[in-house]
Amino acid sequence: MPINARRFGDSFQLGSSISVVCEEGFIKTQGAETITCELDNGQVMWSGLIPKCEAPCGGHFTAPRGVILSPGWPGYYKDSLSCEWVIEAEPGRSIKITFDRFQTELNYDFLELHDGPNLLSPVIGSFNGTQVPQFLFSSGSQLYLLFNTDNSRSNSGFKIYYESKALFGSDNRIRKSV
Numbered sequence: 001m002p003i004n005a006r007r008f009g010d011s012f013q014l015g016s017s018i019s020v021v022c023e024e025g026f027i028k029t030q031g032a033e034t035i036t037c038e039l040d041n042g043q044v045m046w047s048g049l050i051p052k053c054e055a056p057c058g059g060h061f062t063a064p065r066g067v068i069l070s071p072g073w074p075g076y077y078k079d080s081l082s083c084e085w086v087i088e089a090e091p092g093r094s095i096k097i098t099f100d101r102f103q104t105e106l107n108y109d110f111l112e113l114h115d116g117p118n119l120l121s122p123v124i125g126s127f128n129g130t131q132v133p134q135f136l137f138s139s140g141s142q143l144y145l146l147f148n149t150d151n152s153r154s155n156s157g158f159k160i161y162y163e164s165k166a167l168f169g170s171d172n173r174i175r176k177s178v
């Protein structure tokens with residue numbers, strides 16, 4: 001029953017519990033990890049709110065790989081968003097971006113990628129509509145993403161995979177010295 005999540009436990013009997021884990025790219029915005037079926041004033045109820053998993057507006061990633069979803073995914077994103085994501089790989093590594101899905105309002109809703117830790121880092125790509133490259137690499141170990149939408153019309157947004165990769169020519173000495 002929870003969306004964007006995996007459920008562990010199949011029993012909905014009194015006293016039994018289920019736990020809910022959000023799928024990759026989503027975070028829990030409501031509810032507890034585990035809910036128990038219990039009796040409350042003669043009615044069979046869950047002990048807490050039904051967990052809800054949603055794709056957030058922004059985030060900070062340090063895992064070696066992951067998924068970035070536009071907020072609201074798999075539904076449409078909202079108007080007037082400004083979402084920032086930072087991906088941080090280990091020093092001496094680079095970040096590979098793979099566009100799995102991409103659809104924003106043409107000319108108005110932009111995803112901008114910066115080659116570094118923040119907005120001031122050089123832009124390596126600014127995308128809207130459906131035109132995206134298949135892959136993109138950062139030159140260093142950090143990548144900053146900014147998704148700006150204007151005040152009308154939305155679309156399904158994006159699903160992006162990132163993965164930390166060894167920089168060409170780098171070796172362990174470089175990595176350890178940082």
Ligand SMILES: [Ca+2]
Binds near residue numbers: 105108149151152153
């Ligand atoms: Ca728009």
